[in-house]
Amino acid sequence: MIAPQVLINGEADTMLDARDRGLSYGDGVFRTLRCEQGRLPHWRRHFAKLQADCLALGIACPAEALWLSDIARLAPGNAVVKLLVTRGVSMRGYACEMAAPVTRLTLVSALPSYPNGLYRDGVVTRLCDWRLTIQPGLAGIKHLNRLDQVMARREWSDPAIFDGLMLNTRGELVEGVMSNLFLACGGELYTHPLDDCGVAGVTRGLVLEAAQVLGIAVHEVPLTLAHLAGADEVMLCNSLVGLLPVRQCLGAAPGFPASWHARCLYMSLQDALKPLQAE
């Protein structure tokens, strides 16, 4: 376990002002990305998403050069890089001080190792009891209000369970606690539109592009547990793990795929993602 390294507003520091609005209200956004041998795959997309999320909350996104300088100083090699922006320090109360500078955090921590077997055999998931909040105003944004994920993640401690799948309060199947979700059925791809809940991850966007390259039809539609139970293949993705097949969802569905040589769409998408990974 490597102790994370942290820069706060570009200074080597691990301590943050207790009056920061990130703490008081979760008033900020973040990104989690891989650093591979000093390279940042899909940096342009991650930074664009950080900017878009800041804009959605009315937070001034720190300039790209500042983030890149932070990351260079932390010299991460192979690591998880976390970027976090808050609306800064303010006096008590919800009202913002417009002139207050934002707080910029850059954190580096050890890259988890994902055994090859996960990509071949698939991961085990479970169905969470905790339901995702519906909030069109915050849908898609990777903000710091993450109690839904915290509460859902508290439902299991078995390390054999890779992630939990979550329904929203309307009962639609949306995503994993820490991943986006794709179902394959009849050679086509299905995923929740994330128009009123969920996080629109960068890797989700890459999978959608890979599907387009392959000419696979994608349906961004509300999903149900019936869709899950009837799926030929199920996949999770996020920026750390990439795209992973799901082989089981405890409490909701039998194994996927029906036969092990039938993981067609997953294999095709993984192939199509490779040139995108090189970006």
Added chain:
Amino acid sequence: MIAPQVLINGEADTMLDARDRGLSYGDGVFRTLRCEQGRLPHWRRHFAKLQADCLALGIACPAEALWLSDIARLAPGNAVVKLLVTRGVSMRGYACEMAAPVTRLTLVSALPSYPNGLYRDGVVTRLCDWRLTIQPGLAGIKHLNRLDQVMARREWSDPAIFDGLMLNTRGELVEGVMSNLFLACGGELYTHPLDDCGVAGVTRGLVLEAAQVLGIAVHEVPLTLAHLAGADEVMLCNSLVGLLPVRQCLGAAPGFPASWHARCLYMSLQDALKPLQAE
């Protein structure tokens, strides 16, 4: 503007570990209360609510003696006291380390002054565009996921507007950005049940008790803008300001009450609250 004073885990410090889950995920709860000449009105209720909110999130609430010792050391006199608990510091990822100690913050800041005129003439409010999230799992809890309030509060900067009234995503009238809401109609009291959204404030509880003492019927039911427009009186409450009449809700309703000598329920409730305030 008095600089707040802060204790972190009982130490005189203003800086918090940047890996605290309060910052990363809004994984914690808080209380805001008055200190009047060194006294803490309704302390038992505030501490009970802090305990209940911690319990709901599975966070170990620090012992009462620790909070009281913190507050005594900060010697606030007349002040706003804010108590904040987070699930503590953890490595990256939503999973909690069960043994991790919680983080306890005690902050003191200047007590705002509320002119007597507010209590006599009522305050001006506005109707917010931002809708409150529906989440039964978090309803009533004063947790650190407060982007709804931040985004709603960003809608106005006019200091003449005391608070914004909020509808939830289902269109029900729930509460103010920083207050709970009561409507009076036909001599009876109406307030949202807060069963799937909102914050169940301590002062709201006191108003409900005062109504009971007075024999005023209270209906905890979903409210609409039609209820607001048809109300005889409208009131806001929180632990800092107590109970306040509303004289206008910009964008939603004409003035309240219809005639200035008709603020009957408000006056009665204020009287009934006095002995409770002395608790």
